[in-house]
Amino acid sequence: MKILVINCGSSSVKYQLIDMSNEDLLAQGLVERVGIDGSILTQKVKGRDKYIVQVPMKDHKEAISHALNALVDKTNGVIKSMDEISAVGHRVVHGGEKYSQSVLVNDEVMDYLEECVKLAPLHNRPNIIGIEACKALMPRIPMAVVFDTAFHGTMPKRAYLYPLPYELYEKHGIRKYGFHGTSHKYVSQKVAQVMGKNIEDINIISCHIGNGASITAIKGGKSIDTSMGFTPLDGVAMGTRSGSIDPAIIMYLVKELGYTIDEVSEILNKKSGVLGITSISSDLRDIKEAAYNNENEIAKLALDIFSYKIKTQIGAYAAALGGVDVIVFTAGIGENSFETRIDILEGLEYMGVHLNKERNKVMGEIALISTDDSKVKVYVIPTNEELMIAKETRDLLH
Numbered sequence: 332m333k334i335l336v337i338n339c340g341s342s343s344v345k346y347q348l349i350d351m352s353n354e355d356l357l358a359q360g361l362v363e364r365v366g367i368d369g370s371i372l373t374q375k376v377k378g379r380d381k382y383i384v385q386v387p388m389k390d391h392k393e394a395i396s397h398a399l400n401a402l403v404d405k406t407n408g409v410i411k412s413m414d415e416i417s418a419v420g421h422r423v424v425h426g427g428e429k430y431s432q433s434v435l436v437n438d439e440v441m442d443y444l445e446e447c448v449k450l451a452p453l454h455n456r457p458n459i460i461g462i463e464a465c466k467a468l469m470p471r472i473p474m475a476v477v478f479d480t481a482f483h484g485t486m487p488k489r490a491y492l493y494p495l496p497y498e499l500y501e502k503h504g505i506r507k508y509g510f511h512g513t514s515h516k517y518v519s520q521k522v523a524q525v526m527g528k529n530i531e532d533i534n535i536i537s538c539h540i541g542n543g544a545s546i547t548a549i550k551g552g553k554s555i556d557t558s559m560g561f562t563p564l565d566g567v568a569m570g571t572r573s574g575s576i577d578p579a580i581i582m583y584l585v586k587e588l589g590y591t592i593d594e595v596s597e598i599l600n601k602k603s604g605v606l607g608i609t610s611i612s613s614d615l616r617d618i619k620e621a622a623y624n625n626e627n628e629i630a631k632l633a634l635d636i637f638s639y640k641i642k643t644q645i646g647a648y649a650a651a652l653g654g655v656d657v658i659v660f661t662a663g664i665g666e667n668s669f670e671t672r673i674d675i676l677e678g679l680e681y682m683g684v685h686l687n688k689e690r691n692k693v694m695g696e697i698a699l700i701s702t703d704d705s706k707v708k709v710y711v712i713p714t715n716e717e718l719m720i721a722k723e724t725r726d727l728l729h
């Protein structure tokens with residue numbers, strides 16, 4: 332069974348074709364600059380040169396159509412015809428309160444996705460456009476939606492309710508939803524498997540640290556709390572996002588300093604985090620370069636703040652879980668930045684966390700990075716959201 336996984340952004344389409352008989356990645360592609368000048372499709376197949384298509388693609392439908400053509404292309408493709416695709420799994424960011432699981436696409440689901448657009452306009456709108464495009468291009472192929480929020484549907488009320496007037500929750504759905512759920516689910520299942528443990532028996536703190544970052548407390552395989560909230564702006568500091576701040580700062584910016592609410596949103600989402608502190612870059616590699624090679628003090632401070640926020644979140648979730656068995660690092664920074672992992676875990680020895688500095692030098696591969704006698708095990712587990720989406724899609728078909 333071959334499953335096509337689609338992830339539509341505002342001007343991009345990422346896709347992967349996965350053979351579920353052996354979980355083999357047959358092809359992966361990225362269409363960039365959809366709807367803008369210079370549209371480009373790049374498809375990678377193991378052992379072959381990149382296949383690049385540069386033609387105007389005015390919308391997501393055209394982009395997906397080119398992706399399908401690339402997959403069936405006589406010389407550069409990996410399948411003979413589209414009939415070989417058994418199903419399509421779509422990544423959708425926000426599933427609201429209704430869907431704490433993946434679902435097969437039908438009219439009711441599409442109507443509900445529309446309702447959820449207000450909760451995540453930047454993400455859900457392109458996701459819906461992608462589904463509609465695939466429905467038009469592949470009308471007979473079953474499709475599933477896999478939500479970023481779904482894994483956190485198991486959080487108890489005490490974790491997801493804000494101490495706000497209750498009617499804001501009841502009438503307007505204002506609560507914590509949490510994000511990166513597909514990634515947290517994947518790495519938590521994978522780490523249990525690698526450890527040879529039953530996931531039911533362990534407490535996991537999963538640290539997804541990329542451009543966006545979130546930390547999740549997982550008990551018995553279920554999310555019981557997570558650092559992102561009503562939106563992906565909450566929680567730890569990120570590349571350009573502030574994470575949690577005193578909400579009164581927003582009123583102060585508007586009332587005392589004269590910012591408009593759109594400007595505040597722009598500051599918190601796009602001009603904060605390590606970019607905001609340093610004015611250098613949102614990419615942690617640039618910040619590390621400035622801090623380590625150029626002795627830039629503000630870059631050092633940004634790294635310090637970045638790691639400190641994650642460290643204190645880990646402490647909070649150790650309390651929420653009543654003890655932790657394993658800490659997992661994943662995503663761009665979590666998988667690759669061994670210096671950041673050291674900074675985060677230093678000082679947690681009292682909790683039984685002991686890093687093995689040699690093992691910790693690993694980048695982007697599955698590895699145990701704690702010492703043999705560390706009470707809390709620490710792992711690097713590369714995330715694979717696409718494979719998780721494909722698995723969920725397959726399971727729904729069955």
Ligand code: ADP
Pocket residue numbers: 540541542543570613614615616619662663664667668669
């Ligand atoms: P996204 O949230 O966009 O999916 P990724 O998980 O791909 O992000 O992570 C991208 C980030 O990973 C980059 O911004 C970069 O800061 C970071 N990164 C990748 N490799 C390293 C490294 N060796 N050291 C520090 N940061 C790294």
